[in-house]
Amino acid sequence: MEDAGVGWIAAIIIGGIAGWLAEIFMKSDTGILMNILLGVVGAVIANAILGLFGVSLGGWLGYLIAGFIGACILIAAGRAIRR
Template identity: 65%
Template sequence: MEVGIITAIIVGGLAGWIAEKLMKSDMGLLANIGLGIVGALFANILLGLIGFSLGGVLGYLIAGILGACLIIFIARKVRKPSA
């Protein structure tokens, strides 16, 4: 089952918002939507590499949260500490 564009925006925004709260980050609505959508794509690719697949809207939400948290974690490690 593929997720439609409107559903992707809504679920991606929710996933990004949840990841933002879990990771104690501070972003806006557009960043949350983008992070959730990109996070879901990223997580689905990584999960596919190990032979695991999440389907449907709930699977997209879970993948979005996991992927967004992972992206935030990586961004924090890559970003140079401010002095």
Template identity: 65%
Template structure:
């Protein structure tokens, strides 16, 4: 499986974070969107590799993984911090 490059990961992370921000109705800002999108993709990819043994590849696959992962991170943050 081939991963995305750094620039691609930042672009996909920003888009994934922005979409997750809209889905979860939160206001995080551009930098936090990028961080959430990339971190969400990394965490969910690790979970999928451990449980299923594989993950989605390519731009679209990583975008989907990033969106789901970022939504989970926002949800977890809200559970710990409380909804503001």
């Protein structure tokens, strides 16, 4: 998070927005706390995966994009495990 120039408060806000967007995109039904968790953890996971390919997303917009991608991955993985 600090590498992206995003503090903890901003990470929670951006993570919540990213999780909410992923919830709408994936048509899942999660609450606000789960949206925040999905967005923040998803951003960390997506940045790690994208880092393997040499892609670096920085700043608020990059954190939002990474959070959205990661949250979608986490929602898909959760659905696959439940089935």
